[in-house]
Amino acid sequence: MISLDANSSPTPEELPPEIDGLRMTKQRREVFSVVLAERDHPTANDVFSRSQKRMPTISLATVYNCLEALVSHGLVRQVNFEREPSRYCPNLSDHCHFQDQKTGTIHDVVFKEGVNLADFLELPQGTEVSHLEISLKGRIGSN
Amino acid sequence: MISLDANSSPTPEELPPEIDGLRMTKQRREVFSVVLAERDHPTANDVFSRSQKRMPTISLATVYNCLEALVSHGLVRQVNFEREPSRYCPNLSDHCHFQDQKTGTIHDVVFKEGVNLADFLELPQGTEVSHLEISLKGRIGSN
DNA sequence: TCTTCGAATTAGAATAATTCCAATTATTGC
DNA sequence: GCAATAATTGGAATTATTCTAATTCGAAGA
Incomplete structure (x- = not known):
């Protein structure tokens, strides 16, 4: 590794x-x-x-x-x-991305303990998710 | 409306x-x-x-x-x-998208009752999310 | 109704990220 | 070391989208 x-x-x-x-x-x-x-x-x-x-x-x-x-x-x-x-991102752990709209900087964002996104979605029966991407945009603090 | x-x-x-x-x-x-x-x-x-x-x-x-x-x-x-x-999607309700890799078809996917994504993310303190996109890909059932 | 003026539309050129292609170069298995 | 295979290269091609400059539209006022 x-x-x-x-x-x-x-x-x-x-x-x-x-x-x-x-x-x-x-x-x-x-x-x-x-x-x-x-x-x-x-x-x-x-x-x-x-x-x-x-x-x-x-x-x-x-x-x-x-x-x-x-x-x-x-x-x-x-x-x-x-x-x-x-x-391109070398972080292979389960995470998603937040882009600071002011600077364009992208931050890794991790899920809280034990959260599995699919548990929160009404996916059609029998769906097999092979790929998932979550992208957030916004501002941080006083920026 | x-x-x-x-x-x-x-x-x-x-x-x-x-x-x-x-x-x-x-x-x-x-x-x-x-x-x-x-x-x-x-x-x-x-x-x-x-x-x-x-x-x-x-x-x-x-x-x-x-x-x-x-x-x-x-x-x-x-x-x-x-x-x-x-x-382009005219569905303005809170939802995300699932693409069937076999057909390319895109399905709207809604969140389960009362789910708020931000509750499940370790967002940096003071983060204000203005835009959120969740994209899933995979297969459905026997496809 | 006529005129004016800003906004919207248009055709086509320009842009930019990415992919393709054909030729060259490197690497592996024998 | 040699053939077969895979990777690299430079440049051309592709493609979604944006830009530009000219024209047209439409609302508001005279």
Whole structure:
């Protein structure tokens, strides 16, 4: 399991050659380490420019490919706010997102103890939920 | 208040010249009546082609303008699923959306009695939520 | 009714995020 | 080391949406 300790995220070199059956190429390690390093919900473009610092030859298409690989292997979550560009989040625990309308900053929001959303919805009988996204927008305190 | 009775949605002509301070032009009435008529969460393009049947001269830009006017006046809700084109929903009651992955169909899902989402989230102190969107995806029954 | 003026509509161009494509390069299994 | 497979690359293509500038509409006042 990859450490989520905010104070010491892995460098690309520290990432193993394979995670959960996903081959970690040089580029995927770079992209993953960027997403793990600054947990500020970067867009693909953000990831691209941060990756370029260490790996100037990486292409935007590759960043998209790597993010897609990481997302589909469940190592990274894709976060959408309305029609804004997708953002990427390495926090795999059950949570949702709140966007501060003043600053655009996105905060992770966790559910209270033992809450299971599906318990609160009148879902059609026999529904199997495979994907759930909750997005909040608003202001914080005196902002 | 506009009737939400599924069996008889208003024709454009039946809509008043103003709703909630929003001037209802010919095009806005057309677009609104289309959204009210077939409550299947159409995209802007869907609305455009349906509107064209009665009003062949309407433009796509106008459809976008009208939808935006209706949304910002709270007469219609804009519904987003990940990076798919926005959809439009005339159901103003508190609800969220479930997309059947097999068919793409979107179903309205209501909350169980007395449920208030914010009660179940560890929101940062002083948070004021102005916008909330819950999107589910999955399969239904034997599908 | 006629005129005026701001708002709405229109067609088409522009934008921007993302995906696709075809060619090259890297990696794995033999 | 070699063939087969997968990943990367740059650039073109796609697509939903927004923008722009010109035209038209419609309400309100003269």
